[in-house]
Amino acid sequence: MxxxxxxxxxxxxxxxxxxxxxxxxxxxxxxxxxxxxxxxxxxxxxxxxxxxxxxxxxxxxxxxxxxxxxxxxxxxxxxxxxxxxxxxxxxxxxxALPKPAAASSDTQQEEIFYCLRVLHDYRDLLTRWQTEFAPLSPEEPLDEHFVEALHMMAVVDDLIDCLAFGPTSKKAAAAKRLLDGQLLPMVESRLNTLDREEAA
Ligand SMILES: [Zn+2]
Missing domain, CATH: 3.90.580.10 (Zinc finger, CHC2-type domain)
Structure with missing residues (x-):
């Protein structure tokens, strides 16, 4: 070993x-x-x-x-x-300590960590948008960043919660769904564009 x-x-x-x-x-x-x-x-x-x-x-x-x-x-x-x-x-x-039950494989663990990191960066961004793009008056039309922040914050929190604290089998399945799905690539491309914009 x-x-x-x-x-x-x-x-x-x-x-x-x-x-x-x-x-x-x-x-x-x-x-x-x-x-x-x-x-x-x-x-x-x-x-x-x-x-x-x-x-x-x-x-x-x-x-x-x-x-x-x-x-x-x-x-x-x-x-x-x-x-x-x-x-x-x-x-x-x-x-000798009891082994955590049903420890997931290293690959699964890495997938989970990867998803958590991306989601966390996205969450930071949403938190910023919530204040940066908040309407200044009730009459003002809502900025799309602000709307996205409102909609996505709960979704992201649920996902983080599941990935970080769910049962092992659920965490691995959630990571797999994220990696195969549309949300994670969307978030990644958002974060990449933003990095480029901020670097420019
Ligand atoms: Zn910390």
Whole structure:
């Protein structure tokens, strides 16, 4: 087994957050260590975390790498040391932890993360449009950006909710639907055009 696999199968994000002193609420929310977070915006799952504030997401190795400014490999090494895991033999005894039920494959996990990142960027954009294009008076016709923000915000929130916190099988299916569907390419092309406009 490789180091990354051993670490990911032995240690959960929740346990790591606890060991490294992130204060968590009873619903596994914590103040995000990666942005100025005044209320707990980061949700911890067994296999990964997701911040509703800044979109930071990743698995136990990403969390450790980001917290301590390490490479993935260094982070994995740190976790094996701090949790007393051995890269030579599978975890046993006190350090063997229950495996998250039905862990999805790496590809599925990557698809889920990818969708989450795109959706998060889109959500940022919608949030901006909601104020930038808000009508100044009730008589003013609604700007199409503002209308899109109103319509899409709830859809995007539902999708993020499902992808971040749904049961594993549902998350993978939702990501697959997004990758095969029309919404994600539309969002991506919107974000790309915007990047180009802002760069110009
Ligand atoms: Zn954050």
């Amino acid at each position: 490789n180091l990354f696999k051993i670490v990911k199968e032995s240690v959960t994000v929740k346990q790591t957050a606890a060991l490294y002193g992130l204060p968590v609420t009873t619903t596994w929310m914590t103040r995000c260590p990666f942005h100025e977070d005044h209320t707990p915006s980061m949700k911890l799952n067994d296999t990964y975390y997701y911040c509703f504030g800044c979109g930071a997401t990743g698995d136990v190795i990403d969390l450790t790498a980001q917290l301590f400014g390490l490479s993935s490999f260094q982070a994995a090494r740190k976790l094996t040391q701090d949790f007393g895991l051995s890269p030579d033999k599978p975890p046993s005894g006190a350090v």
